[in-house]
Amino acid sequence: MAAKIDRRFYIFIITFLMSVLVFGQAGLSQEQNATVYKFSIRDDINATSWRNTKQAYLKAMEQNANVMLIEMNTFGGMVNFADSIRSTILDSPIKTIVYINHNAASAGALISLASEKIYMAKGSSIGAASVVDGQGEVMPEKYQSYMRALMRATAEATGRDPKVAEAFVDEDVDLPTLKEDGKLLSLTSKEATDIGLSDGEVSSLDEILTLENLTGSSMIVHQITWVDQVIGFLTNPAVQGFLIVLIMGGIYFEMTSPGIGLPFIVALVSGILYFAPLYIEGFAANWEILLFIIGVILLLLEIFVIPGFGVAGIAGIVLLVCSFAFSMVPNESFDFSMMPPNFLFRSFLLVILSIIGAIILSVLFGKSILNSRAFKRLVLADEQASSQGYVASTFDNEVIGKEGIARTDLRPSGKVEIDGKWFDAVALGGYIEKGTAVQVERHENYNLFVRKKFEI
Incomplete structure (x- = not known):
């Protein structure tokens, strides 16, 4: 009887050890x-x-x-x-x-x-x-x-x-x-x-x-991936500041020249390159991008619709600054509890300095940029000379330098009266209110380009 118990005990021990070995090897193989x-x-x-x-x-x-x-x-x-x-x-x-x-x-x-x-x-x-x-x-x-x-x-x-x-x-x-x-x-x-x-x-x-x-x-x-590398490059503060300069410079040149052209495209592309990476990274929220759009609309209204420069223009600039700065800083509905205070301050400082830089560059180099060889390659520069049979306008150069009256608001386009005749005109230097004395500076095609008389 004892021999049978011993044999059963030995068989149990051997079976147990073999099971441990088999399962251990299976686990090891699984890990490997x-x-x-x-x-x-x-x-x-x-x-x-x-x-x-x-x-x-x-x-x-x-x-x-x-x-x-x-x-x-x-x-x-x-x-x-x-x-x-x-x-x-x-x-x-x-x-x-x-x-x-x-x-x-x-x-x-x-x-x-x-x-x-x-x-x-x-x-x-x-x-x-x-x-x-x-x-x-x-x-x-x-x-x-x-x-x-x-x-x-x-x-x-x-x-x-x-x-x-x-x-x-x-x-x-x-x-x-x-x-x-x-x-x-x-x-x-x-x-x-x-x-x-x-x-x-x-x-x-x-x-x-x-x-x-x-x-x-x-x-x-x-x-x-290259996408990750591009996003990392575009979210660099130096690159963000440069993009802000391009956005504001593009808006400035677009507002000072009639029609939609290269400056608008530069501003649009720069805006996309600025906001898109920040949106993907979780910085820029929908409301911050909306602030930017509203700010641009207010500036356009101030320049082309509302006389002078007042509440709409100031509000537009403030919204642009806030949209740029807040987009750089992650927050939940203005909750900056885990952001160091100077981090938000640095964002506003970067935006303000970039906008000031854009204004300075636009004023100092605006004309040279528009007249540069590289810029002229991007625009139509051919002339329709009168010697080739083209007629530039229905009036001659005697109108240049003459004084007249703005018969409509010039935003910047409108109507002016010179020597009892009405002409299509474009304001140089911004908005000109109806009834303001103007002076002709030049003419192109069928448009006169005029300034306020006191600006001459």
Whole structure:
């Protein structure tokens, strides 16, 4: 009887061990056949980083990737975009591993804490996540409180010590073995590994794959497309300022010359290049683009319909400035709670300086641009000379220099009376009110070009 029990016991043990071996090998094979999707965060956390992260996770899902591997080297950036990246990582069904290759400061620390695994290259660091402005000055308490809550919640969601995460933001958190009183917490790769915040110090990506049993996996490296590169270029502040100059310059030249021509096309294309990338990046909202359209309409009304320059013109300029500036700054219905105050100020300053620059360039170089060889290639320059049988007008050059009266408002086109005869005329220098004395400066085809008499 005892022999039978022993045999059954031995058979059970052997069967159990064989099952463990079979299932273990199956699990190992499954891990080795996994797909790893890799992308990098090497710059400041901003709209471009957020867009690249979204694109990476979407493509990883399309490729049925099992693991997302993020190689990180950043000193931080904008909290709102870091929070969006954090949420994407937490909500994704794909396992995320962050490889800190040198730095994960501030917003980078928040993103790292959202991942399932953190590995750090030897000599790397993580921490110092207090909210600061562009000059490095610590922001008021409401910003720090929000950041502390984000850090705690993220650490709790991924099973890490929330007190350590909070110490990255709050210098008053007591961690005597890790930091001095009154100092923010920053950890080296060894310190982070010793307290369990990091899953290990490594020398390369291959070592991470070995530790995660992914040595036989296929790896897909995220590629930045030309569209991403163009959007990144167009959202550069210097390029945005140049586009504003082109928009305002185009509007100016279009308003000072009759008809729709090249200046209008330049302004239109520049406006599209300015607003489209910001709209895609989540900066420009519909209402901000609407402000721009209304501002242009008010300026047109002021110049061509309403006499003088008053409320409509001033309101149009204000709306244009606001539409440009607000489009640069992410906000939810004027909620700038997570934006450093000087960030919005810098946006307004850039817009105002660009508009002033456009005005100065238009006044100084306007005539030379219109008469330049490059510009003339874009317009019809042929003349219909009288020697070839063409008749330019029904009046001769004796009318040039004569005085007359505006019989209608010139906006800029209208009617003038000279020597008892009425002629079609175009105002030079802006709006001319009905009844104003005018003087003929030149004529082209069937139009006289006139100015107010006191301007001569």
